Amino acid sequence: MDPVIWFFVLGLVAGLAKSDLRLPPAVYDLLSTLLLITIGLKGGVELARSDVAGVLPQAAGVLAIGFALPLLVFPLLRAVGPFGRADAASLAAHYGSVSVATFAVGVSFLAERNVAYDSQLPLFLVLLEVPAIVVGILLARGLRSGQRWGKLLHEIFLGKSIVLLVGGLGIGWAAGAEGIAPLEPLFFDLFKGVLALFLLEMGLIAASQAQVLRDKGLAVAVFGILAPVPLGAVGAVAGWLMGLSVGGTTLLAVLTGSASYIAAPAAMRIAVPEANPSLSLTASLGVTFPFNIFAGIPIYYSIATALHQWGG
Amino acid sequence: MPDDSRRLITIVTEAILEVELCEILERLGATGYTVTNARGSGHRGIRDAGWSSSSNVRVEVVCNEEVAQRITNHLRDNYYDDYAMILFESDVRVLRPEKF
Numbered sequence: 001m002d003p004v005i006w007f008f009v010l011g012l013v014a015g016l017a018k019s020d021l022r023l024p025p026a027v028y029d030l031l032s033t034l035l036l037i038t039i040g041l042k043g044g045v046e047l048a049r050s051d052v053a054g055v056l057p058q059a060a061g062v063l064a065i066g067f068a069l070p071l072l073v074f075p076l077l078r079a080v081g082p083f084g085r086a087d088a089a090s091l092a093a094h095y096g097s098v099s100v101a102t103f104a105v106g107v108s109f110l111a112e113r114n115v116a117y118d119s120q121l122p123l124f125l126v127l128l129e130v131p132a133i134v135v136g137i138l139l140a141r142g143l144r145s146g147q148r149w150g151k152l153l154h155e156i157f158l159g160k161s162i163v164l165l166v167g168g169l170g171i172g173w174a175a176g177a178e179g180i181a182p183l184e185p186l187f188f189d190l191f192k193g194v195l196a197l198f199l200l201e202m203g204l205i206a207a208s209q210a211q212v213l214r215d216k217g218l219a220v221a222v223f224g225i226l227a228p229v230p231l232g233a234v235g236a237v238a239g240w241l242m243g244l245s246v247g248g249t250t251l252l253a254v255l256t257g258s259a260s261y262i263a264a265p266a267a268m269r270i271a272v273p274e275a276n277p278s279l280s281l282t283a284s285l286g287v288t289f290p291f292n293i294f295a296g297i298p299i300y301y302s303i304a305t306a307l308h309q310w311g312g
Numbered sequence: 313m314p315d316d317s318r319r320l321i322t323i324v325t326e327a328i329l330e331v332e333l334c335e336i337l338e339r340l341g342a343t344g345y346t347v348t349n350a351r352g353s354g355h356r357g358i359r360d361a362g363w364s365s366s367s368n369v370r371v372e373v374v375c376n377e378e379v380a381q382r383i384t385n386h387l388r389d390n391y392y393d394d395y396a397m398i399l400f401e402s403d404v405r406v407l408r409p410e411k412f
Contacts, residue, residue, distance in 0.1 A: 025367070208366070269328050273394035 002112050004105065005293055007196040011203020012290070016210065023201045031198040032262075035104050036161055038187040038194075040168020043122025045180055048173045055120045058242045062124045062252075065238055066131030069231060069256060070096035074139050082219055083279075086140050090268045090275035093136020094284045095227055097260035098128045100161055101202060104195050105293045106254035109301070110247045117247030121255075126165045128255050130156055133267045140272040152271055159263050202289070209286030212278050220279060224259075224287025232257025232300045240307040249307065253300035258292055259284035318412050319380035320372060320404040323387065324350055325397040327367035334371070340386060341379040343412060346372045354398070368396070374404060374412050 014021045023031075047055075070092035077088040103125055110117055133156055156162075172180060180187075213221060235256030239249035261284045269277055288296075325333065330347060337345050350370040373383065384399060391397050406412055 266328055269326070270332075 002105070002108055004108055004192060004196045004199055008199040008203040008206075008290070008293060011200040011205075012207050012210075013203075015204040015207025022204060023197070028198075028201050031194055031201065032100075033160075033164060034187065034190070034194045035198060036100060036164035037168040038191055039100065039104065039107070039122050039125065040165040040170075041172040041180060041183070041187055043119060043125075044169040044172020045175075045177050046119025046172075047123065047169065048176050050119050055123070058120060058244075059123065059127055061238065061242060062127045063131060065234065065256060066096065066128045067135055069234070070132045070135040070139065072234075073227070073231075074136075077223070081223060086272050086275040087279055089136050089140035090264075090272055090277075090280045091223070091283060092139060093133045093268055094261070094264040094280045095231060095259045095288075096132025096135065097130075097264045098125060098255045099258035099260055099284070099289060099292075100125065100165075100262075101198065102254055102258035102289060102292045102297075103251065105199070106251050106297050106300075108192060108195055109297050110250065115247040115250070115301075116245060117251050118244050121248055121251045122165065122169060124252060125255060126162060126169070129162060129260070129263055133260075133264050136264070136268065137271045140275065152267065155270060156263065156267050159266065161263055199293075202285075206286050206290055209278075209282045212282045213286050220283045221287055224283040225291055228257040228259070228288050228292055228296050229299060232296060233303060236300060236303045236307060239304070240311060246301075246304050246308050249304035250297075250301045253304060254292070254297055257296055257300060259288045261285040261289065314409050316405050316407070316409045318374050318404055318406050318409070319377055320374050320402045321380055321383055321399060322402075323371040323373075323397065323399045324352070324368055325371070325391070326395055327369045329391070329395060329397075330369050330371075336386065337371070337373055337383065340382045342373045342375050342383065344373075348372075354396070374406060376412065 011021075070089075073095050074088055074092040077083050077091055078085070081088070083091065103121075107117070137152070232253040236249055236253035238256075239252035244252060261281060264284075265277060265281050268275055268280070323333070327349070334345060334347070348370045350368040352368065373380075375383070380401060384401070387397065387399060
């Protein structure tokens with residue numbers, strides 16, 4: 001197993017055992033900032049080398065997936081689960097959107113195995129973050145409402161993760177590999193170390209969510225475990241159809257199989273305040289995130305490998 | 313001698329509401345406010361400020377009786393049902409009444 005995952009376990013165990021270990025919020029912010037810029041820069045540098053025209057149809061396909069995923073999840077939750085309209089819509093938004101941390105663990109997983117991935121994946125990460133949130137709000141609210149879309153779209157598009165990812169992509173693109181070279185020690189060489197510390201904090205946060213889980217019961221846990229693999233499979237098949245490499249197919253599956261815990265909670269809290277925030281946060285952070293880094297990512301990798309072997 | 317008694321409103325709520333709340337306070341006539349980060353525990357569980365989704369802020373406003381009434385009514389009607397929010401008022405003396 002990738003050693004960075006043990007840091008998540010350490011944080012989880014320390015949190016569950018009520019250790020006084022905690023990182024200052026400012027450190028957590030810095031670590032997530034570094035991760036987002038690194039992912040953006042790496043993508044930008046690679047994109048500058050590749051054929052952009054070929055990426056556009058793929059990007060459109062990925063956007064379509066972003067709109068479709070919550071529409072798959074929502075009716076299912078309404079039909080099967082004990083969830084009200086607002087809660088189901090909020091969960092759909094969380095699971096349609098993506099988790100950057102899961103993506104980073106996926107990148108690290110592929111690096112351990114020396115598997116390359118397509119340069120457009122960080123761009124897909126950006127594209128998948130927003131649509132599901134918009135659809136989730138519409139599912140909860142409908143089109144006719146006093147929703148302040150201007151303010152909301154500002155919140156969604158100028159959220160930290162989008163700004164840093166797009167900024168990193170742009171800078172990487174403009175500077176190219178040689179221009180970025182002086183920055184490599186901070187952003188690329190330290191990637192694993194930063195990820196390890198970040199996962200330590202994630203373990204602590206997940207532990208606090210796991211304590212909420214005891215009260216929320218079975219439905220959230222069952223959904224958090226059952227949802228990611230089918231959703232990831234959608235991404236794997238799409239990636240394979242688009243002609244991505246095994247690594248790229250794996251990462252697209254990681255994206256569709258992951259659930260947002262930063263952008264979606266913030267947006268849903270403002271737009272759909274009656275939805276219970278701890279319900280979707282517990283599912284995405286307390287259940288699905290650990291599931292994905294332990295079991296999900298290897299499963300997506302197997303699916304991607306199988307698709308490529310079978311389909312050639 | 314000018315009347316130097318004012319109301320101090322203290323609001324403790326989710327950090328995500330900070331920007332919105334400050335806009336509302338100014339719109340309702342507050343001449344200023346003070347925001348601090350906060351953590352604690354209450355009906356909605358422990359809010360430990362470990363990261364953004366579980367952070368609280370504490371907003372303090374000194375204002376006259378009329379503005380205080382407007383603010384408490386507005387927050388009660390729009391936020392109490394769905395957000396973690398408490399609000400309390402107290403009487404204070406200020407040194408420069410013309411500021412508030």
